[in-house]
Amino acid sequence: MAEKKHRGTLCVQAGWTPKKGEPRVLPIYQSTTFKYDNSEQMARLFDLKDTGYFYTRLQNPTNDAVAAKIAALEGGVAAMLTSSGQAASFYAVFNICEAGDHFISSGTIYGGTYNLFGVTMKKMGIECTFIDPEATDEEIEKAFRPNTKCFFGETISNPGGKIFDIERFARMAHAHGVPLIVDNTFATPINCRPFEWGADIVTHSTTKYMDGHATAVGGCIVDSGKFDWMAHADKFPGLCRPDESYHGLTYAESFGAGAYITKATAQLMRDLGSIQSPENAFLLNLGLETLHLRMKRHCENAQTVAAFLHDDPRVAWVSYAGLPDDPHHERARKYLPDGGCGVIAFGLKGTREDAIRFMDRLKMICIVTHVADARTCVLHPASHTHRQLSDEQLREAGVAPDLIRLSVGIEDVEDILADIRQALAD
Numbered sequence: 192m193a194e195k196k197h198r199g200t201l202c203v204q205a206g207w208t209p210k211k212g213e214p215r216v217l218p219i220y221q222s223t224t225f226k227y228d229n230s231e232q233m234a235r236l237f238d239l240k241d242t243g244y245f246y247t248r249l250q251n252p253t254n255d256a257v258a259a260k261i262a263a264l265e266g267g268v269a270a271m272l273t274s275s276g277q278a279a280s281f282y283a284v285f286n287i288c289e290a291g292d293h294f295i296s297s298g299t300i301y302g303g304t305y306n307l308f309g310v311t312m313k314k315m316g317i318e319c320t321f322i323d324p325e326a327t328d329e330e331i332e333k334a335f336r337p338n339t340k341c342f343f344g345e346t347i348s349n350p351g352g353k354i355f356d357i358e359r360f361a362r363m364a365h366a367h368g369v370p371l372i373v374d375n376t377f378a379t380p381i382n383c384r385p386f387e388w389g390a391d392i393v394t395h396s397t398t399k400y401m402d403g404h405a406t407a408v409g410g411c412i413v414d415s416g417k418f419d420w421m422a423h424a425d426k427f428p429g430l431c432r433p434d435e436s437y438h439g440l441t442y443a444e445s446f447g448a449g450a451y452i453t454k455a456t457a458q459l460m461r462d463l464g465s466i467q468s469p470e471n472a473f474l475l476n477l478g479l480e481t482l483h484l485r486m487k488r489h490c491e492n493a494q495t496v497a498a499f500l501h502d503d504p505r506v507a508w509v510s511y512a513g514l515p516d517d518p519h520h521e522r523a524r525k526y527l528p529d530g531g532c533g534v535i536a537f538g539l540k541g542t543r544e545d546a547i548r549f550m551d552r553l554k555m556i557c558i559v560t561h562v563a564d565a566r567t568c569v570l571h572p573a574s575h576t577h578r579q580l581s582d583e584q585l586r587e588a589g590v591a592p593d594l595i596r597l598s599v600g601i602e603d604v605e606d607i608l609a610d611i612r613q614a615l616a617d
């Protein structure tokens with residue numbers, strides 16, 4: 192699936208290669224079902240002995256073309272689309288963890304993922320230990336248990352903008368025979384390819400920059416195909432032992448490097464059904480066609496806005512790894528040499544009311560839950576997205592109570608600055 196083209200070309204061209212007389216643009220296969228000539232053909236599909244489409248809950252040509260494009264961008268072997276980023280995070284872990292298992296996650300992650308791992312998956316009998324990604328190796332080592340099945344982190348954390356030391360955590364995970372899963376939503380494969388640093392699985396909320404226009408909720412899971420499941424067969428019985436619900440088929444034997452995504456499709460999507468609609472996949476594909484252009488502009492604009500905030504006396508602090516004196520700047524230079532993302536976290540001097548007054552005075556920049564799309568927007572996580580977290584959990588997630596999340600869009604930066612200036616003025 193990985194095509195040997197430059198990344199901008201993959202954004203435009205990968206995934207859909209029409210044959211003679213077929214539509215130049217990826218069509219929406221708005222069909223739940225697909226036709227076969229006889230019963231035997233259909234039976235072979237159900238046995239996973241042939242590949243082909245039969246029901247859109249499992250696979251759909253529009254979705255597959257878009258998944259193939261994302262796999263090519265990440266440098267993976269296979270990918271699947273999900274209905275949301277939340278579904279992608281859940282499936283990515285649940286594909287290799289079951290009741291009685293344990294996994295480790297950076298505590299510095301998106302609030303929704305934190306809740307999924309810490310509360311909802313706990314109810315399913317899967318326990319997550321959150322670690323401080325800035326702690327020493329020695330401290331983090333203590334989190335590993337015999338039943339630990341994976342390690343999870345975010346390339347650039349939402350909303351704090353902290354950079355995850357992918358290479359270090361890949362090394363630690365692999366020393367314990369488990370894969371590293373990286374949520375690459377904010378960086379996108381334009382700015383970081385976690386597989387190049389040793390990650391095994393990548394997840395995305397495609398709702399953010401990939402769609403980029405705030406039109407469609409979606410997610411994606413990509414497999415590097417590099418993790419050797421069979422070398423740790425006892426840890427991963429779901430992949431390395433016969434699946435009774437598929438006539439005793441063993442994914443890692445039958446599908447090799449494609450085992451992980453095949454199992455997630457054939458088993459999790461079959462049973463849980465969080466499929467992305469083909470229409471949303473079509474919209475996602477339109478977004479992907481300009482991802483390389485938009486990411487560049489998001490980063491340029493954010494760099495200018497971050498520098499402005501950094502130098503303004505009314506601003507208490509700014510977290511943006513593109514700033515030379517940011518504690519994560521060196522790490523950003525390593526993992527994100529072409530820029531990180533458009534999201535800046537900052538705090539104003541004064542009280543929480545001052546932060547709210549600032550946001551309410553913005554004119555062009557809107558207060559919205561969303562982040563990472565073409566329009567500049569703003570949010571106060573402690574009173575909005577992260578409301579459900581206690582102060583201690585907020586700190587663990589790298590979210591200061593006064594943190595304002597500014598998602599810098601692709602407008603002309605002068606207009607973004609003008610709006611911020613007038614909102615800051617007395």
Ligand SMILES: *Cc1c(COP(=O)(O)O)cnc(C)c1O
Nearest residue numbers: 275276277301349376396398409
């Ligand atoms: C938004 C987000 C998610 C969840 O994605 P949805 O598409 O909203 O379900 C997961 N991870 C990160 C980093 C996000 O920003």
